[in-house]
Amino acid sequence: MIRHFMHTYLPFASNELKRNLAYKGAFYLFIVCDLMEVFISYYLWMAIYQSSGKGTLGGLSKNEMVVYVIMVFITSTIIMQSISRTVSRDVVKGNIAMTLIKPVDYRISLISGQVGNLIYHFIVPSLFVWIFLEVYKVTVLGEPLVSPGRAALYLISICLSFLIYVLFDFCFGMVAFFTTYIFGLSMAKEVLLSFLTGRLIPISFFPEAFRKVFEYLPFESMVYSPVMIYLGKYSVRETLFVIGRQAAWVIILYLLGSFIWKKVTNRLIVLGG
Amino acid sequence: MIEVKSISKEFISPKKYPGLKGAVKGLFSTEKVKKLAVDDISFSIADGEIVGYIGSNGAGKSTTIKMMTGILRPTRGECLIDGINPATDRMANAARIGVVFGQRTQLWWDLPLSESYTILKEIYNVSDEDYKKQLAFLNETLGLEEFFDKTVRTLSLGQRMRADLGAALIHNPKVLYLDEPTIGLDLVVKDKIREAIHEINQKYKTTVILTTHDIEDIEKLCSRIIVIDKGRKIYDGTLADLKETYGTTRKISIKTEDFPGIGKVRAALSSSLNNGNKEPVGDNELELNFNPDESRLEISFDKNHVEVSDVISSLIRIITVKDIKIQETELASIVKDIYNHNLGANGPEGGGR
Ligand SMILES: Nc1ncnc2c1ncn2[C@@H]1O[C@H](COP(=O)(O)OP(=O)(O)OP(=O)(O)O)[C@@H](O)[C@H]1O
Ligand SMILES: [Mg+2]
Numbered sequence: 021m022i023r024h025f026m027h028t029y030l031p032f033a034s035n036e037l038k039r040n041l042a043y044k045g046a047f048y049l050f051i052v053c054d055l056m057e058v059f060i061s062y063y064l065w066m067a068i069y070q071s072s073g074k075g076t077l078g079g080l081s082k083n084e085m086v087v088y089v090i091m092v093f094i095t096s097t098i099i100m101q102s103i104s105r106t107v108s109r110d111v112v113k114g115n116i117a118m119t120l121i122k123p124v125d126y127r128i129s130l131i132s133g134q135v136g137n138l139i140y141h142f143i144v145p146s147l148f149v150w151i152f153l154e155v156y157k158v159t160v161l162g163e164p165l166v167s168p169g170r171a172a173l174y175l176i177s178i179c180l181s182f183l184i185y186v187l188f189d190f191c192f193g194m195v196a197f198f199t200t201y202i203f204g205l206s207m208a209k210e211v212l213l214s215f216l217t218g219r220l221i222p223i224s225f226f227p228e229a230f231r232k233v234f235e236y237l238p239f240e241s242m243v244y245s246p247v248m249i250y251l252g253k254y255s256v257r258e259t260l261f262v263i264g265r266q267a268a269w270v271i272i273l274y275l276l277g278s279f280i281w282k283k284v285t286n287r288l289i290v291l292g293g
Numbered sequence: 294m295i296e297v298k299s300i301s302k303e304f305i306s307p308k309k310y311p312g313l314k315g316a317v318k319g320l321f322s323t324e325k326v327k328k329l330a331v332d333d334i335s336f337s338i339a340d341g342e343i344v345g346y347i348g349s350n351g352a353g354k355s356t357t358i359k360m361m362t363g364i365l366r367p368t369r370g371e372c373l374i375d376g377i378n379p380a381t382d383r384m385a386n387a388a389r390i391g392v393v394f395g396q397r398t399q400l401w402w403d404l405p406l407s408e409s410y411t412i413l414k415e416i417y418n419v420s421d422e423d424y425k426k427q428l429a430f431l432n433e434t435l436g437l438e439e440f441f442d443k444t445v446r447t448l449s450l451g452q453r454m455r456a457d458l459g460a461a462l463i464h465n466p467k468v469l470y471l472d473e474p475t476i477g478l479d480l481v482v483k484d485k486i487r488e489a490i491h492e493i494n495q496k497y498k499t500t501v502i503l504t505t506h507d508i509e510d511i512e513k514l515c516s517r518i519i520v521i522d523k524g525r526k527i528y529d530g531t532l533a534d535l536k537e538t539y540g541t542t543r544k545i546s547i548k549t550e551d552f553p554g555i556g557k558v559r560a561a562l563s564s565s566l567n568n569g570n571k572e573p574v575g576d577n578e579l580e581l582n583f584n585p586d587e588s589r590l591e592i593s594f595d596k597n598h599v600e601v602s603d604v605i606s607s608l609i610r611i612i613t614v615k616d617i618k619i620q621e622t623e624l625a626s627i628v629k630d631i632y633n634h635n636l637g638a639n640g641p642e643g644g645g646r
Contacts, residue, residue, distance in 0.1 A: 024418060031412035039403045118399040120364045122416055123388035286366060 028124060029132035036136030051145045058093045065089060078225040083161045084251055090153045091247045092219055094146045099182040099242065101134035101141070104206065107193030127277060131186050138182055170252055173259060177246035180266035185242050187273035194280045218244030238269040295338040295361070295468065295500065300370035301524075302331040302356050330356040332524035333370070340467075341498040343490070345515035345532075347505065349632045353524040354504040355394075358472050361502070362392050374468060388417065391461030395473035398457050400445045406456050407441050410463060417464035424463070430496075431459040434489040451482035458486060462493060469493070471503045475510055487513050508625040520631055528631065532624070539630065540622035543596045545604060548589050548616035555581050558590070558611055565607035566599065574599055 069082045080088055107130070110116040119126050157163045166174075192209060214220045216239035223234060223244045234240050245262045248254060254262060308324040331353040338344050348354050359365040361372050363379030363386050371378055379386040392399070400409040414424045432438050435455040440448055448456060454474065461469060471490070475483045491514060493499050503510065511518060511532065518535065520528035528535065552558075559581055567573045580593040590612070592604060601619065608614065 027415045027418060031415045035401055035404060035412060042403055115397070117359065117364045117394065118397055120383065121362055121387055121392040121399065123384045124416060125384070
């Protein structure tokens with residue numbers, strides 16, 4: 021059963037991996053752009069700390085903010101593997117038919133493909149940036165290395181983050197079936213996500229009322245939670261709660277996706293041909 | 294055994310208005326346009342048949358195939374493929390079928406063909422042994438070797454089509470759906486594809502459903518054809534029956550020397566044919582044409598009214614015959630007539646299967 025599952029979906033992952041290796045030129049350009057973003061973010065925060073004159077802001081010390089900025093970059097590079105773009109392209113061009121003629125689940129095949137991307141992005145550039153961060157932490161900031169236990173918890177947490185992100189993005193991509201055009205919506209989603217996941221500003225900087233609302237949304241679980249785990253901001257009990265909440269979101273979004281998929285296939289329209 | 298039970302597909306799309314003003318209007322309008330692409334079609338196909346599914350552009354062929362393969366859900370009716378309903382049990386059905394959509398590819402664009410095949414092997418859970426056997430067979434019939442290591446993106450159309458047909462057959466499916474598998478191919482590749490389809494059908498008793506606009510595909514492959522028009526079935530029967538019913542025109546073409554002129558030949562021919570005949574042959578039942586460049590005389594008539602042998606024996610007495618050719622009605626022109634509704638309305642429905 022599990023073996024058959026792996027047999028069926030592993031090729032989607034390895035295919036994506038190979039594709040990435042074939043197009044690495046374009047990808048390096050993206051990395052450079054993203055790293056620029058990290059530098060800007062870094063200098064911005066340093067300036068904010070400088071001018072505020074305070075040691076900690078939003079519960080993060082200056083050193084912790086350095087780690088936060090870089091870990092947010094690493095986490096989002098690893099987990100944010102968009103499938104809604106593929107979904108909408110498949111729908112608009114009718115390519116979805118070529119998956120539907122095969123004995124595979126469309127959603128799982130897409131997610132498997134993104135596992136391939138995840139592995140690739142985990143290695144390039146994330147692993148290198150991570151090593152750089154730890155070296156920097158020890159040598160320049162004079163902080164201790166991250167403990168193996170915490171690193172392991174972080175890794176578990178980002179696996180769940182990945183699932184939350186892709187499952188959410190699948191639901192989002194389903195909008196494509198109704199609009200057959202989601203470019204504009206995609207832009208709006210990106211902007212919203214950068215706020216709600218804590219990518220732009222740590223969630224702890226938001227007013228209490230907002231944070232209460234965020235707790236009932238899946239976005240915090242995507243980026244903010246694993247990074248806070250990595251920073252050691254949670255007690256053991258809190259960590260377990262946060263990871264449990266992530267698992268709950270995986271289940272909820274999975275079921276939601278199944279529900280939408282059922283609704284959509286009833287009126288699925290394959291264009292062209 | 295494939296059973297299609299009065300399936301219909303209605304497409305509902307938002308109404309579009311022309312121009313920029315129209316686009317804005319479209320945003321707020323809830324008006325819908327309905328299009329009945331497939332209208333109450335039923336047929337059944339036995340195992341091992343090769344059926345040509347034909348009709349003019351937009352007749353609803355692809356839509357039917359999509360419903361049979363589980364990509365689209367019928368608005369009404371259902372089809373059962375060996376008892377499996379693809380609309381509710383897509384995956385179970387998909388494991389047992391092969392599909393080629395001529396205008397698309399199911400291969401992985403960025404990978405070498407060989408890798409696409411390995412992926413498919415895994416997806417369909419084909420054993421190493423079966424895979425090896427099937428690959429050898431496909432290599433032989435489709436000549437995949439030439440381009441087996443090339444990236445799919447770089448294949449020519451003909452190569453890609455062969456590769457796609459092979460891909461649809463890796464798991465040795467029970468039913469093969471081919472939607473325009475010879476579109477845009479040269480004659481040699483077309484022949485190769487046809488041979489492969491024929492061979493697979495012979496070897497594995499694979500059921501094949503084929504849509505095409507190429508009459509030769511039908512003539513070379515299909516024993517049975519289903520013709521649809523505007524979503525409705527208008528003919529279902531054997532190719533021989535179709536020709537028997539509609540293709541009764543014969544054309545005799547004779548190469549001759551010292552041609553005496555159309556008028557003289559016609560007069561002599563009529564009198565010879567009517568000699569002792571109870572039902573006289575009218576002048577308009579014989580169509581005569583003379584091509585002076587090739588010095589060829591062509592006579593067309595309906596074989597149910599005039600005996601071919603009578604015409605020939607008469608002609609031999611009238612002119613010197615150097616060479617003679619008898620032609621049946623071409624299937625292409627029968628089909629063209631059906632599409633143009635010259636025959637369809639009063640033709641047999643033949644839906645007795
Ligand atoms: N997604 C869709 N939305 C609205 N109308 C559609 C859609 N898909 C197909 N149609 C319409 O349904 C009809 C049948 O289309 P279909 O693709 O089945 O034709 P076909 O017989 O395959 O034609 P061709 O020989 O040109 O491929 C056409 O009139 C087409 O415009
Ligand atoms: Mg078509």
